[in-house]
Amino acid sequence: MINEYTKELSSINAKNNIPKELIEMQTEYRENGVPTILTDGLNELLLMLSIKNPKTVLELGTATGCSGIAILKTLPNAKLTTVEKNHDIRLEAIENFKKFGVYDRVNSLIGDSLDVVMHLTTKFDFIFLDCNKAAYATLYPLLKDLLNEGGVIFADNILFRGYVSGEKQSPKEHRTLVKKIDDYNRLVSVDKDMITSFFDVGDGIAVSCKKIK
Template identity: 30%
Template structure:
């Protein structure tokens, strides 16, 4: 089993070996994240996001959890034009991401990145916008609160991608549960139950990376 207790290690390694090597800004950010131990999306999740962006073609994207701007860069690279609004709590990360987005602007001038600094709960409470895709990748204990605030801003047919939803295998079974994570794990179970049974959403939970959920927002008539 991999250190995420979700996928067999040999399967994870095999899939990772199939992935094309990153280059340019993404490669630079991967190296930075590795050296400075900044958590960024795992390689297979990055590749999935890339394919999802190509298929879904969102023009307005919201990201919760910018870190150094790796996933925002990855998504922006797939967009012809549009806007990514991204929220980050830590000031240091906001500054590093701002440098990332300066570099991105040089080759993606038609994708505007709007950075928000602060707790996503407060930022979302004051946001009034519309999005085609929302990527949730921040404090795992708050996903349900994030979703309740951003779901009204997601257009029908829009997608919510939630990362780390199986949290090192602890969400699916108590076998891997460590005591200090009990609250986060309980909250994540409530979140998965909530999005899986929400009348406005069709959700699929994928056992890849640290677990990813994709939720599709239906039309008001349920279509």
């Protein structure tokens, strides 16, 4: 009940923060089966970005660019490096970045997140983890190394439809994935280098901040 209440208020607030044209574009994509972060999850992301005000953001999982556009519209001075493995979707994202006037601040990379991340040399203030969920735990140590002190890793889908928490019983075909997401959640929860909090927002979000030493 309380959850429905906070969800409703967050979604009212999201409409103030996410450009109308972007919500429309996102809704259209979702209706056509293209995955993008849920609106309340996106609002949480924009909140964290506004608090942190990062100059450099790494996004794993560009899709059609909806979250990337929202990130850059929220942070007028930030640069976004974004990784997508699907060639056609990446090209569509580039068109959308241009349409929303943010392409000059985008470094769009093609490839598997793990391969790309292994070759990145510059560090980031904020990482938005939204590619294949099964790889989150494998990516985690690499992402930690790529994160500046005080930097944030924002991971989406960490409850995956309620299957990870056991709120809903996971269908057989998702059990391996659910186990891998749970591995990520447990990995970050015991990591003494990070402060992590888990949010029952959207499809579940884990926000981890690298401690300043």
